Amino acid sequence: MKLYHVRLLIPKIRLAMSRSLTTGTFQNTQPLNYRGGKRVQPIDSVGQEQAYEPSTGRVIATFDCSGEKEVNEAIQSAKTAFKEWSQKSGMERGRILLEAARIIRERAEDLATIETINNGKSISEAKIDIEISWMTLEYYAGLAGSMAGQHVQLPGGSFAYTRREPLGVCAGIGAWNYPFQIACWKAGPALACGNAMVYKPSPFTAITVVLLAEIFAEAGVPTGLFNVVQGGAATGEFLCKNPGVAKVSFTGSVPTGSKIMEMAAKGIKPVTLELGGKSPLIIFPDSDLENAVNGAMMANFLTQGQVCCNGTRVFVHRDILDKFTDSVVSKVKKIKIGDPLLDDTRMGPLINQLHRERVLGFLKTAREQGAKVLTGGEPYTPEDPKLKGGFYISPCVLANVRDDMTCVKEEIFGPVMSILPFDTEEEVLERANNSSYGLAGGVFTNDIQRAHRVVAALQAGMCFINNYNVSPVELPFGGYKKSGFGRENGQVAIEYYSQLKTVCVEMGKVETVF
Ligand SMILES: NC(=O)C1=CN([C@@H]2O[C@H](COP(=O)(O)OP(=O)(O)OC[C@H]3O[C@@H](n4cnc5c(N)ncnc54)[C@H](O)[C@@H]3O)[C@@H](O)[C@H]2O)C=CC1
Ligand SMILES: C[N+](C)(C)CCCC(=O)O
Numbered sequence: 305m306k307l308y309h310v311r312l313l314i315p316k317i318r319l320a321m322s323r324s325l326t327t328g329t330f331q332n333t334q335p336l337n338y339r340g341g342k343r344v345q346p347i348d349s350v351g352q353e354q355a356y357e358p359s360t361g362r363v364i365a366t367f368d369c370s371g372e373k374e375v376n377e378a379i380q381s382a383k384t385a386f387k388e389w390s391q392k393s394g395m396e397r398g399r400i401l402l403e404a405a406r407i408i409r410e411r412a413e414d415l416a417t418i419e420t421i422n423n424g425k426s427i428s429e430a431k432i433d434i435e436i437s438w439m440t441l442e443y444y445a446g447l448a449g450s451m452a453g454q455h456v457q458l459p460g461g462s463f464a465y466t467r468r469e470p471l472g473v474c475a476g477i478g479a480w481n482y483p484f485q486i487a488c489w490k491a492g493p494a495l496a497c498g499n500a501m502v503y504k505p506s507p508f509t510a511i512t513v514v515l516l517a518e519i520f521a522e523a524g525v526p527t528g529l530f531n532v533v534q535g536g537a538a539t540g541e542f543l544c545k546n547p548g549v550a551k552v553s554f555t556g557s558v559p560t561g562s563k564i565m566e567m568a569a570k571g572i573k574p575v576t577l578e579l580g581g582k583s584p585l586i587i588f589p590d591s592d593l594e595n596a597v598n599g600a601m602m603a604n605f606l607t608q609g610q611v612c613c614n615g616t617r618v619f620v621h622r623d624i625l626d627k628f629t630d631s632v633v634s635k636v637k638k639i640k641i642g643d644p645l646l647d648d649t650r651m652g653p654l655i656n657q658l659h660r661e662r663v664l665g666f667l668k669t670a671r672e673q674g675a676k677v678l679t680g681g682e683p684y685t686p687e688d689p690k691l692k693g694g695f696y697i698s699p700c701v702l703a704n705v706r707d708d709m710t711c712v713k714e715e716i717f718g719p720v721m722s723i724l725p726f727d728t729e730e731e732v733l734e735r736a737n738n739s740s741y742g743l744a745g746g747v748f749t750n751d752i753q754r755a756h757r758v759v760a761a762l763q764a765g766m767c768f769i770n771n772y773n774v775s776p777v778e779l780p781f782g783g784y785k786k787s788g789f790g791r792e793n794g795q796v797a798i799e800y801y802s803q804l805k806t807v808c809v810e811m812g813k814v815e816t817v818f
Contacts, residue, residue: 327645328690330357330421332365336510336534337374338517340381341527346374350538353507358424358653359644361693365510369535375502375542381528382473382500383548388526390470390498394448397496401445404523408438408516415515417645419484422511424652424695425607426644436775437488440793443777444496447798451497461811468802470498471574472550475543477564478513479555480506480655481610487513490553491520491530492777493797499550502531504543506556508655510534544568551801554578555612558786576790576800578612578782580715581743583764584736585615585772586726589623591748595770597631599748600721603772605639605699608654609719612787613744615772617712619732622725629703629723633678636699636721642686653695654718660695663718667700670711670720676704681720707735715741729754737763742784746772765791 332355335343348371355365370378389397408415415437416430423430453466476490483505494501505513513532520530533539537560544552544567554564555578568575585603587596603615620628644652654660660683667681681700685692699719705712712722726732736745745764749755759767765783768774775781780794790800 325417325421325645327357327421327643328360328362330364330418332511334514336365336367336514336532337370337378338514338530338532339374339378339528340531341521343514343518346370346533347377348373350535353510353534353536355422355508355510356656357421358655359421359694360690361657361695364422367510367534369507370533370539370542372542375533375539376546376548378502378531378533379473379543379546379548381531382502385526385528386470386472386498386500389495389500389529392498394451394496397498398445398448400524401441401448401492401496404519404525405438405441405445407519407522408434408441411519412438415484415512418515419512420644420652422509423480423483423607424644424655426649426652427647428650429607433482433485436777437485440485440488440492440777444492444797447795448496451798451802453804458808462809463811464806464808467805467807468497468798469805471801471803472499473548474499474501474551474553474801475549476501476503477540477543477552477554477556478503478505479612480508481607481612483509484512484516486555487516489792490555491516493792493801494553495520495525495529497798497801499801500529502533502543502549504533504535504540507534507536540564541567544573545571547571549573551575553790553792553800561788574800576782576792577788578790578792579743579786579788580717581612581614581741581783581787582617582713582715582739583613583615583741583744583746584617584619584739584762585746586619586732586736586748586758587621587624587628588729588747588749588751588754589621590750591770592750593624593627593631596748597628597635599746599768599770599772600628600632601635603746604721605636605651605719606773608651609699610655610717611773613766613773613781615744615746616716616721617724617736618721619724619726619736622727625723625725629678629701632721632723633701636679636701639699641684641696641698643688643691651699651719654697655695657695659717660697663697663716663720666711666714666716666718667720670702670705670709673709673711674704674706675702675709675711675722677701678703707738713739729758733758733761737761740786743782743787744768
């Protein structure tokens, strides 16, 4: 009875706290590592990192990066919990994951607020991210109970069966653009399959993943099942190289993905790599123009354009080029930039000053190479004085671009759309596929056969017809080519967090050749 009251009260207090949080007020005071069922300071460190509130430029947390000993402790803690967790039935695990999903749903506003403070994305988007997060846990909770093997009949009454078993302790390494959601995309299937996890978020967004660890504990996972270590490359490397880690699931850039694969190769560990992209979005003249324009907006400007699967190469048929361009530019000009915690803001700041300079650098090169800026692409300072130190830029549309320009070839990871005219289907497919990336792709057309023919020809793991950047958890997500391999979400993710054991059973006498 007492416990029941505590349960009801805690979220209420927290919600009240989050509502009083406004931009410029949050300061982290608690340890950000999570091990053995509680927040802890790391026992050793490899330097310090700072997390910012990108909308104001304020430092909101300074923390030690976990050293080799701390990473090892977290892995040992996960190993202990794995023994208990892996013995539970799928139904038992599913029930606990459902409870975690329920708690996230109950605290959605709270979590979205902190996510916005630490990442800079608008609160309206952060709320969607949190919704996708609890849906992910619900989905894998449902799948946990249906994981099963096969029975195979053999001659003479003998038979075999297969068991789908967990891998052990999985390492999750995340990017900063969807901190809480990426952690759920990894933890959901990993825990459903019976694994334990040690998770390292990006040091830029160190805050919300610890809240997820607390939620798992509250939902009833064994102590130590989900641990958090903090830091950058050095901490990540301790994790990848540790023989106690059975698998690495990574979301981030191509160069880091390549390093992760190398480290994992030394230990013969499987990896899932969700890397960058430079995806094409193809608009045919027979498409519904309003839908196509809205699709292009969704493909380019979510989370200030810092989205791996964005369709940043927008190929538009020459017949509708002017109409499409005018419509997109007028919509982009109306995007409300400012305090991301305000409900009507649609675009917040980029993640940090260095990244803003990087994006502005791409725009400088684009201009030098002959691109025409139709709107935006400048540092932006909101009127509210407390936002003066934030990392804002105005969303940008580029025209007069060619396929060989840097802004069309390289991932900018900012709010920059390039519009490229085309004339024929054959030509546009050739150009769309002319990239070392292959994460996503989209097509807008009302010709049903053309739509399917085009997506069949696109070299990309995630394709959209007449929409872009929707991501229901039921759908597998992942890349072709340098955008990585392995899949997150969907039923198939179970295969990436489990291994198959075959048990061959003899019912007769052993026939020997000797
Ligand atoms: N395909 C996908 O699902 C997504 C891909 N991305 C890609 O991620 C990039 C942006 O994210 P960033 O955080 O800047 O990428 P990043 O590759 O610099 O860092 C990603 C994570 O890896 C860690 N890390 C860095 N060096 C490491 C090393 N040597 N060993 C182990 N861990 C290491 C970082 O601390 C961070 O947690 C973009 O290229 C973007 O396309 C981002 C989000 C989603
Ligand atoms: C949610 N969605 C589709 C906008 C982006 C997910 C991939 C990423 O983490 O960048």
